[in-house]
Amino acid sequence: MAERYNPTEIEARWQRRWEESGLYRTVEDPSRPKFYFLTMLPYPSGDLHLGHWYAMAPSDAKARYLRMRGYNVFFPIGFDAFGLPAENAAIRHGIHPKIWTYENIARMRRQLRSMGAMWAWDREAITSDLEYYRWTQWFFLQFYKRGLAYRKYAPVDFCPKCNTTLAREQVWGEDRHCERCGTPVIRKELEQWFFKITAYAEELLDFSQIDWPERVRTMQTNWIGRSEGANVVFRSETGEAIEVFTTRPDTLWGATFMVLAPEHPLVEKLTAAEHREEVAAYQYQAARQSEIERLSTEKEKTGVFIGAYAINPVNGERIPIWIADYVMMTYGTGAIMGVPAHDERDFLFALKHGLPIIPVIDRPDGRARSYVRPGATRPELEETLERAGIPFVVEEEPAGKALCVALQGEEALDNYVNIVQAHILPGQWVEVVGRGWHFLFAEGRWTLDSLKAEQEILARCRAGRPEMQKYRTVMEMLYDIPFYRDILFHAEYGPMIHSGRFSGTPGEEAVRRVTAWLEEEGLGRFAIAYRLRDWLISRQRYWGAPIPIIYCPRCGTVPVPEEDLPVLLPEDVDFLPTGESPLKFHEGFRRTTCPQCGGPAERETDTMDTFVCSSWYQYRYLSPRYDQGPFDPEVARYWLPVDQYTGGVEHATMHLIYTRFFTKVLRDMGLVWFDEPMLRLFNQGTILGEDGEKMSKSRGNVVAPDDLVEKYGADTVRCFLMFIGPWEEGGPWSSQGIEGIYRFLNRVWTLVLEEPERKDRPAEMGEEALRRLVHRTIKVVTADMEAFHFNTLLARLMEFTNALMKVRETPLRTSAAWDEAVESLLLMLAPLAPHITEELWARLGRPYSIHEQSWPAYDEALAALEEVDVAVQVNGRVRAQMRIPADLPEEEVRLRALVLERLQPYLAGQEIVRVIVVPNRLVNIVVRPAR
């Protein structure tokens, strides 16, 4: 009896051996094709959890496979070590962030090693290392030099009691209070550093050079949010120029008001004295809300009139200026024209605040409606309409009969208008809405085509029916009629109406023609707006890379000279329970001398967002101790760019955009020669708790990988994570399911090492057939490996193993084909389960190491099936099976099928209409009863 599979012993032994023999040392070898395989670097939270394993183990398997395919693979690892949790630990437990971080790293290194991955530990990089953040600061200076780093006022969440800014995750609850003291948080304008990522917005929309998942490309495209339109200059009555951005210049004639963002710089100047108090109160209120809240769809459209008017440059209309929090200072120009007839938000705003609504784009669907109020016309109208063939619905109302008329098309509308006009009673009216927008009175017809018409119509309606007195605008009056509700507003493109000489311009040309005209007249110009904002990198934190800037009272903002880098993060700091950055109070750090004039000056005390550090780590990995630049260009020339990147999709709009931006800047600096950092990207899913929910301490469903490794060994944990389901989908953990993989590895152990109980089982297959099975398996497994389909790959290997377990008891056990089968099994399993395969490989007397062997090749001819089982259907139902040689000519297949015994009852008395032959799969005989 051979010894049993003991993963703990084997794994420790081989990990030591690999380390000692330098199996995974990285060497730049120009004679071999390179492959840079990168996995997102972990944050050293202190414990390696199963999520890390889920991200890393399959990556390691793929990297090992590529190595077996002959690539010189670079598979580095490191730590994203700056960040808030270290500071929180300092405040709560009195541990210095540096100690906390580096102790965590030491622990995680040990845990990571237990995975048995082929990481290039000799190139490990840690972002909080002095020799790392020195270059992060260097990049800041290069950005600054190129005008890509700038400082401006920006709103931050601020706790007035703690006297500090808060990160977004430190603001709690609906009422937005401070996490620590419960005081309501306010928005405060602070000077902050930004990276000008918007300068690259256009280029970031181009994904033509990378093979990334569509999901990520879509998310980034939406995040960047490119919109074409025009900036149009309005003037206030006092002559102040106010620029608005619009994507719909074709609706300019329908602008009936203007809205500025509450923090718009012109508000101060424009606000009339008697409105100041109200405006200030509204601005304060708006400042208290985060952008997230302001953007909430459910929210009422609040706002206040500032007592000023602007002139619409295209038609001279005088329109009121409001401020409202649905307008963002950070998008477009921070000011909009309100076109309530064709923008849903403006429509709701106008209705709520009693602002007039003038339609200026015709409905493309040609629909119009008319509601004839009781007593508006002579009673014969009904009969006349009937005779004219115009359908209507009669509604009984307390005041009498009302008619609801739906009209489709120009002709119906004209016809209806003429008929109704002849039936109107004096003082009364009937309107047509949706299209036409005619108000038919006995003495004439008014069209809702201007503010003036609006007022006249409203006055007449109020005079004719006293109950209309309560309405502030014509549209408000119409909106009260349920029959009209869904036809009063639309945002489609369509022919322009009520727009002076542009009336009649078709929707397809309208935007272009109006924009061209605006440019000619000097009233506006074509403009592109992006939703992407510049990247705010300032953090009022201690544990981060200090921003290398000095403020001198004489010279102003002065960058730290490159030769003075790094700006050292001082370690002798006190952590205040308020959470304020200790750098602010560290006199030795803050006080410095100006590099230009030598006079007393102050350092910037903010540090950089940790996403800055992780935007270029793939370059630092190449040469983590290089000190002539961020990375060794020699080494870079060999390895870059990254060939394959893997990581969670949650970074789609943060890290994955930032690192693309960084790379484009590096390219413009001449540091790299390519446009994109990572050529291919794979997003793995999330490993969930046994209950299908996210693993978290509060749910109590966390599975500790260390315990699993102790019980089953790393190979089993690795394989099971890959077996659970498609890697890109993630899925729930199963503490029972892992047993299956453990059994599988035990079976492989038995298969290779143990003497079978019997050896004389009659062979079910010959040597040739066994070879065919081997090559067929290599073929499908290779395809699965290429496609990251680890779950089906393992299923194939299990099937293969199960088949071999039977063969093992037959005389074939001593054949050459058997040896080939076992060897192939171990080689295919090696990337997934590196330890057990190394052990079995050694015990078979093969040379060290299995991980330096070539991936098994398959013979295409052998991999092809010799015989196939084909289903034979009659009218789509399987009625028989037949085994035939593979790739038999269709005609032959048809003949063999038609004479099958089992089929005859189904064919008797039937006429064969056609026979469909799907090669090597099935035959479908289509029949119908014979006449």
Next chain:
RNA sequence: GGGCGGGUGGUGGAAUGGCAGACACACAUGCCUUAGGAGCAUGGGCCGAAAGGCGUGAGGGUUCGAAUCCCUCCCCGCCCACCA
């Protein structure tokens, strides 16, 4: 509200126009065993004694043939969310 995924046995999943349920878990029965939370063998979508029928969220369509393609709807997950 918008965008992208997804819905298949008791469970995780396989099959992306061609025999639905590979592989595994759990379960059942049997063998072995002093014992079994080890190992081995056998079984299984559902209904039915069988023949056969039904079956991939619901309904419709295209096709010789649909889990797969199209239309309508329901449910779940993720991302974005007043971006003018």
